[in-house]
Amino acid sequence: MSLPIRFRITIWSVALLAVLMAALGTFVVIRLRADLVAGVDSTLTTRASQIVLGLGTPGEGEFQDVSDAALRQLPGTESAAQLLDARGTVLESSGDIAAVKPMIGADDLVTVGRGEPVTRTMALGPDGEPFRVLAIALPGAPQRIVVVATSLDTVNASVGRLRTLFLFAGPGLLLVAGLGGWWLARAALAPVSRITRKAGEIGIEHLDERVAVPTTADEIHELAVTMNGMLERLERGVADQRRFIADASHELRTPLAVMRSELEVKLRERGLPPEARATLESVHEEIESMGAMVEDLLTLARADEGQLVLTLEPTDLHASAARVREALATVAATSSVDVRVEGDGAAVLADRRRIEQVLRNLTANAINYAGRGGHVVITTWTEGGSARCSVLDDGPGIPAAARPHVFDRFFRADPSRARGGAGLGLTICREIVAAHGGRIQVTSEEGRGSTFTFAIPVREGGGGVT
Numbered sequence: 001m002s003l004p005i006r007f008r009i010t011i012w013s014v015a016l017l018a019v020l021m022a023a024l025g026t027f028v029v030i031r032l033r034a035d036l037v038a039g040v041d042s043t044l045t046t047r048a049s050q051i052v053l054g055l056g057t058p059g060e061g062e063f064q065d066v067s068d069a070a071l072r073q074l075p076g077t078e079s080a081a082q083l084l085d086a087r088g089t090v091l092e093s094s095g096d097i098a099a100v101k102p103m104i105g106a107d108d109l110v111t112v113g114r115g116e117p118v119t120r121t122m123a124l125g126p127d128g129e130p131f132r133v134l135a136i137a138l139p140g141a142p143q144r145i146v147v148v149a150t151s152l153d154t155v156n157a158s159v160g161r162l163r164t165l166f167l168f169a170g171p172g173l174l175l176v177a178g179l180g181g182w183w184l185a186r187a188a189l190a191p192v193s194r195i196t197r198k199a200g201e202i203g204i205e206h207l208d209e210r211v212a213v214p215t216t217a218d219e220i221h222e223l224a225v226t227m228n229g230m231l232e233r234l235e236r237g238v239a240d241q242r243r244f245i246a247d248a249s250h251e252l253r254t255p256l257a258v259m260r261s262e263l264e265v266k267l268r269e270r271g272l273p274p275e276a277r278a279t280l281e282s283v284h285e286e287i288e289s290m291g292a293m294v295e296d297l298l299t300l301a302r303a304d305e306g307q308l309v310l311t312l313e314p315t316d317l318h319a320s321a322a323r324v325r326e327a328l329a330t331v332a333a334t335s336s337v338d339v340r341v342e343g344d345g346a347a348v349l350a351d352r353r354r355i356e357q358v359l360r361n362l363t364a365n366a367i368n369y370a371g372r373g374g375h376v377v378i379t380t381w382t383e384g385g386s387a388r389c390s391v392l393d394d395g396p397g398i399p400a401a402a403r404p405h406v407f408d409r410f411f412r413a414d415p416s417r418a419r420g421g422a423g424l425g426l427t428i429c430r431e432i433v434a435a436h437g438g439r440i441q442v443t444s445e446e447g448r449g450s451t452f453t454f455a456i457p458v459r460e461g462g463g464g465v466t
């Protein structure tokens with residue numbers, strides 16, 4: 001079921017209550033009717049005995065007199081009495097019109113004839129109204145049967161009132177119980193919602209945060225404590241992993257540097273067979289890119305540990321952009337991409353080497369994605385207290401679904417187009433810009449190109465910089 005848990009609790013409790021109320025209501029109605037009918041039966045027995053006694057006592061009067069007196073004592077609004085012979089012929093009758101015809105059937109006549117009283121509910125009179133009927137044989141004259149009946153309307157009215165009460169009050173009660181149950185479930189689950197919300201906010205960058213632990217010693221308390229324990233283990237694990245990456249990349253730097261310089265020395269030698277030279281050049285290229293990757297990893301690991309140390313100096317983004325353009329001129333020429341630097345000077349206190357690393361990453365990406373005959377424009381300007389720079393290309397653009405993730409670690413929208421990068425370049429750009437207290441963002445239109453823009457606040461002392 002996809003319904004929230006509080007709805008499920010409410011629905012189940014209301015359904016259970018409805019079943020219980022229906023069962024209880026049915027039982028109470030049946031029980032009440034049975035009790036009321038038993039009361040009527042007992043009154044009928046008393047009154048029948050009164051008639052029998054009256055008829056048997058000489059001088060007491062005729063059937064009419066004794067039965068009228070007896071009928072007045074019966075609970076129903078309409079009552080009747082009759083005297084039948086063994087064949088069911090009405091010899092005498094009094095009270096309601098129902099008594100005109102025999103009030104018991106042939107089978108009952110036989111039973112009563114055997115001396116056993118009969119009590120049953122019959123539909124009598126022209127309207128077929130329900131009557132409770134008692135028939136007994138006159139003692140000493142088994143051919144004569146006294147039948148007393150009283151209508152069950154008062155019983156039915158009482159039972160009906162109770163049934164109406166159940167039918168109207170039941171849904172109301174269920175509604176109140178449902179609302180109460182929903183409110184209770186909501187109140188009980190509110191801390192779970194709070195924990196869920198908080199847990200959803202804790203990203204990899206904020207593993208030091210914890211969910212609030214309720215003071216109650218219940219399951220929710222246990223959940224919060226368990227979740228905080230998990231966060232602590234995660235925090236430790238991630239810290240260990242970051243330390244490992246930092247240590248490993250630091251350790252890899254030296255052997256890579258040694259390999260690179262040894263290869264460079266070897267490549268300077270004359271008389272190297274052409275095949276050996278080609279192989280060494282290829283290995284040198286691989287070591288260069290491996291070295292760049294190790295540098296990237298080290299930069300990220302330091303940023304993660306908050307140790308991205310910036311060496312601040314007056315830096316002009318425009319001049320830096322020109323230098324980066326120069327450094328990438330060969331790459332641009334090889335790919336036939338036209339790279340231009342436009343805009344004004346944009347002076348800021350920043351770590352020039354790091355800022356040029358950002359510019360180099362963005363420009364190298366732009367050249368790569370612009371492709372043969374493409375154009376890249378780097379523009380610098382100052383606006384709203386920030387030195388700004390945008391790197392525009394007319395490449396294929398970035399699919400809308402990939403745009404929010406381009407700054408994520410190891411993200412590559414289309415690995416087939418990435419030039420052997422590990423998806424760390426833009427993450428490093430974001431970290432470096434953030435360390436300067438700035439922001440970087442991307443706008444892109446599929447088929448038309450992308451523009452990466454970053455802004456570094458121009459502040460005295462380069463505020464927010466470690």
Ligand code: ADP
Binds near residue numbers: 398422
């Ligand atoms: P990589 O080292 O793989 O280039 P980046 O972090 O520099 O990693 O870039 C991440 C992803 O963002 C790339 O794989 C690519 O899909 C997308 N991307 C970056 N720059 C551009 C661009 N100028 N045009 C189109 N896609 C780009």
